[in-house]
Amino acid sequence: MLNTKRSTSSEESHLSLKYTSEQLAWLKRARAFADKIPIEDVIRADSENIFFRELFQKACQEGMGALPFPTTYGGTGGDYVSFCLVNEEFARRCVPIMSSLGVHVLCQEPVYRFGTEEQKRRYLIPSSSGEYLAAFGLTEPNAGSDTAALETTARHDGDYYRLNGTKTFITSGGAADYYIVMAKTVGEPHKPFASQTAPGAKQDTITAFIVERDFPGFNIGQKFDMLGMRGYTTCELVFNDCLVPVDNMLGEPGWGRKVALSSLAKGRVTIAAQATGWAQGALDALISTLKTAYRKGEINKDLDGMSELVGDLAIAVESARVLTYQAAGSVDTGEPDVTLAAMAKMTATDNAMRVATQAISILESAGLEPELLLERIFRDAKAGQIYEGTNQIQRMLIARALLK
Numbered sequence: 001m002l003n004t005k006r007s008t009s010s011e012e013s014h015l016s017l018k019y020t021s022e023q024l025a026w027l028k029r030a031r032a033f034a035d036k037i038p039i040e041d042v043i044r045a046d047s048e049n050i051f052f053r054e055l056f057q058k059a060c061q062e063g064m065g066a067l068p069f070p071t072t073y074g075g076t077g078g079d080y081v082s083f084c085l086v087n088e089e090f091a092r093r094c095v096p097i098m099s100s101l102g103v104h105v106l107c108q109e110p111v112y113r114f115g116t117e118e119q120k121r122r123y124l125i126p127s128s129s130g131e132y133l134a135a136f137g138l139t140e141p142n143a144g145s146d147t148a149a150l151e152t153t154a155r156h157d158g159d160y161y162r163l164n165g166t167k168t169f170i171t172s173g174g175a176a177d178y179y180i181v182m183a184k185t186v187g188e189p190h191k192p193f194a195s196q197t198a199p200g201a202k203q204d205t206i207t208a209f210i211v212e213r214d215f216p217g218f219n220i221g222q223k224f225d226m227l228g229m230r231g232y233t234t235c236e237l238v239f240n241d242c243l244v245p246v247d248n249m250l251g252e253p254g255w256g257r258k259v260a261l262s263s264l265a266k267g268r269v270t271i272a273a274q275a276t277g278w279a280q281g282a283l284d285a286l287i288s289t290l291k292t293a294y295r296k297g298e299i300n301k302d303l304d305g306m307s308e309l310v311g312d313l314a315i316a317v318e319s320a321r322v323l324t325y326q327a328a329g330s331v332d333t334g335e336p337d338v339t340l341a342a343m344a345k346m347t348a349t350d351n352a353m354r355v356a357t358q359a360i361s362i363l364e365s366a367g368l369e370p371e372l373l374l375e376r377i378f379r380d381a382k383a384g385q386i387y388e389g390t391n392q393i394q395r396m397l398i399a400r401a402l403l404k
């Protein structure tokens, strides 16, 4: 059996890309943050399926909770490349707040872009400091890839909308303070909106709302005990005549798809960065274990014929990284390339799955020891292939963009 002692450094990663000094500073800050978390805590979050809220607040205090937003509403004023570097470094070591942080920033995007001044003040500022944690409610039991099939409804009633329905698999569902929720508006809206009166305007009924945790009629349903991405209080959200003030509509009626897409276009790049980190973490674990085994004379210097495979895995990590930061760079131009984001998300999560799978195969039973994080990365990468649009759907989106 091979020794599983693992180095925590990955000095050789990121060599292919040139970053600005500010981006490099974020990389180092995130790496230091990640490396300080005891491995026992990383394993416990996963094995006991618990979320470390204090760690999330600490990351926010270090400016990571609103990194890619201007300082006007409490943001840090960094760019998206920097935020991706943070995510990559967090994923490399399975930092147990990574997914919640990614979704938290994803939720701030639509409030920043489509929110009223009051909504920005009420939700963005406390989100930056970590006082509030946000979650994103799109998926339903009968509507995953096909968002047109949403069944949650929002009906205007005086000063409120009444929401009815169930959302499922919501990251941070059990811990969040507010939720960006997509629902189908039924009946007349609370006032005439420009998009409804514009001649020839295409009507869409999906609308976004900001729902606070303690709004009446809102309950947390089943908590999921999943194979991967554990420790993020992934839950169902249940709306039973939930009263949402009219002022909490985000944008206008029918803007829900636009709101969701604005988040997901960036969110998929974040996931690509996370998956690059998983792949790097798996490769690091493999290499350090092989080196230890070589030093102990357990394998020969040609790695017993494994060098070609190790080379292939290193290429998989680096190609995911190049695509990811191309996509992140396009976000920073102000015109995110959604096709590139789909390519990056798909490639990076598929490659992370491949690197983790092969690394475990090479190390055999030693590869399954929790301290090495390989088996965790293997399970998380599987989930990464599914959420924010499955990889089959990403392929369809890419083809559709090319064929249109």
Ligand SMILES: Cc1cc2nc3c(=O)[nH]c(=O)nc-3n(C[C@H](O)[C@H](O)[C@H](O)COP(=O)(O)OP(=O)(O)OC[C@H]3O[C@@H](n4cnc5c(N)ncnc54)[C@H](O)[C@@H]3O)c2cc1C
Pocket (backbone or CB within 6 Å): 103, 135, 136, 137, 138, 139, 143, 144, 145, 146, 168, 169, 170, 171, 172, 226, 228, 229, 234, 383, 386, 387, 388, 389, 390, 391, 392, 393, 396
């Ligand atoms: C860990 C985790 C966290 C999540 N967090 C959130 C969250 O915070 N918020 C949220 O809203 N959702 C969240 N989700 C839900 C996630 O986004 C959905 O699971 C995902 O969009 C797929 O939807 P589905 O599970 O209903 O699968 P389905 O859409 O039912 O798809 C089932 C299978 O059919 C394939 N398929 C579907 N349609 C087509 C098609 N037209 N052509 C080819 N193949 C197709 C899919 O690729 C998939 O393989 C999370 C999921 C996971 C696993």
